[in-house]
Amino acid sequence: MYTIKRTLNNSNQLEYIEIENSNKSCYAKICVNLGASLQELKLDGKTIIEDLSPLTYNNTYASSILFPFANRIKDGKYTFNGKAFQFDINETGNNNALHGLVFDKTFQIVNQKETEDSVSITFEYVENKESRGFPYTYSIQLEYIIKKDSLDVSISVKNTDSKAFPFTLGWHPYFSSSDLYNSTLNFDSNKQLVFDERCITTGVVDVESESNFEIKDKNLDDCFILNTNQTQFNTPDYKLLISASSKDNFLQIYTPPKANTIAIEPTTGVSDSFNNKMGLQILKPNETYQLNWNVKLI
Secondary structure (H helix, E strand, C coil): CEEEEEEEECCCCEEEEEEEECCCCCEEEEECCCCCEEEEEEECCEEEECCCCCCCHHHHCCCEEEECCCCEEECCEEEECCEEEECCCCECCCCEEECECCCCCCCEEEEEEECCCEEEEEEEEEECCCCCCCCCCEEEEEEEEEECCEEEEEEEEEECCCCCEEECCEEECEEECCCHHHCEEEECCCEEEEECCCCCEEEEEECCCCCCEECCCCCCEEEEECCCCEEEEECCCCEEEEEECCCCCEEEEECCCCCCEEEEEEECCCCCHHHHCCCCEEECCCCEEEEEEEEEEC
């Protein structure tokens, strides 16, 4: 049986939801105040996601949901339907807008269900105020479904405004390996994005599709256009298949300054999508966009 427990960290006043099964082989920790982000995850006794301390959430955006844009927007500027908009700059060193608007929002629990074999919990964030860079209202429902050997992250974004808006969507999890040097990735891609010194997309180059992408001592901050919707992460202790339900699939890979940790980020768009239009979608008034990411031990 699974249990759900709410806890408060008195040192930082952050509220967490902790989920655990009876034999303690599955565990999840979600921070309500940080975009309902998944901070820890254990499946079938394997540590999949762990706390990134001493790195901070402000610098890592660990497991954050990236909306209304994934990655960056150059200078925070874009045009839509002939009008110019300006996001706040939160990557000051590169003068970019980074990772959207909901990564630090407080979500509310709207549904939860515990059974013998699984647990589901649904969070919601409702935005009723139009911001300067994104003058639209919307709501997001984020559901986590945890089973013995899998996690589903399901998102529903509803346009509650009277105007259509542009968007991309992403997820920013960091996965743990006991030995990242001897871990690999499998994904199908023959195109990689080219970034400038500010990590802004400037083009696409052809690359050879590698059956086994070796991580070893690489310092990664790379993005690939996927030909399929699946990425496999192979470690000495477990193998993980990450799948997406979206039509357009991009894979951002990043190695942070923490040993044996790698960000494997499924996204529907790329750096500066609001300007280069790669993966950019339009959500009309009263319409809902749904997306599911599945993480499964294999």
